[in-house]
Amino acid sequence: MPARLSRATFGRPTLAVARRLLGCVLWHRTGDVWLRGRIVEVEAYLGNGDLASHAANGKRTPRNGIMFGPAGFAYVYFSYGMHHCFNVVTESDGQAGAVLIRGLDGIERAAGPGLTCRALNLSLRDNGRDLVTDSDLWIATGRPRRHERVVQATRIGIRKSVDLPYRFYILDSPGVSRRDRTAESRL
């Protein structure tokens, strides 16, 4: 059984955590069935200064409050009236930050944040769960394989801070929602 990612690991700067999550495995138990997928695409969302973030203006609201809390907790929100997006809270307590899980491969394959939640049966019920201590929801340590390259690119589906290169993905994984040929050409 691989080790679980620790509070200290989640508590590092958001961009570092985002990159670190690639190759790690997200586990979720529903009933007596374990669902799991290898994380292959992520996006970082910061606090003040990142206008695309739910914590952009530095103000806590009922929805985004968990982004300001201690690292290692799940931040799940409902989007477009039909999809869920699953994030992991980062940074030290009081500092907002989260990493959006956008794609999985391996046992459960999913390209895109909404499909990722569908594949692992993640929903608003999971909002606020502690990935460090929860027996049914956690992340196993992992790394990209030796031959795999990591691409850093701009984020998907946002209207603000569009040029910030806060998306990371594993080149050639089927779980990547959208490739960025320009970023790939820089490798």
Add this chain to the structure above:
DNA sequence: CACACGATGCGCT
């Protein structure tokens, strides 16, 4: 209380 708007995905052109 009203309303504008998504950190999306899918089907059609």
Add this chain to the structure above:
DNA sequence: GCGCATCGTGTGG
């Protein structure tokens, strides 16, 4: 590439 479903959230009146 484009339109659209569908509804919680945040903001402003």
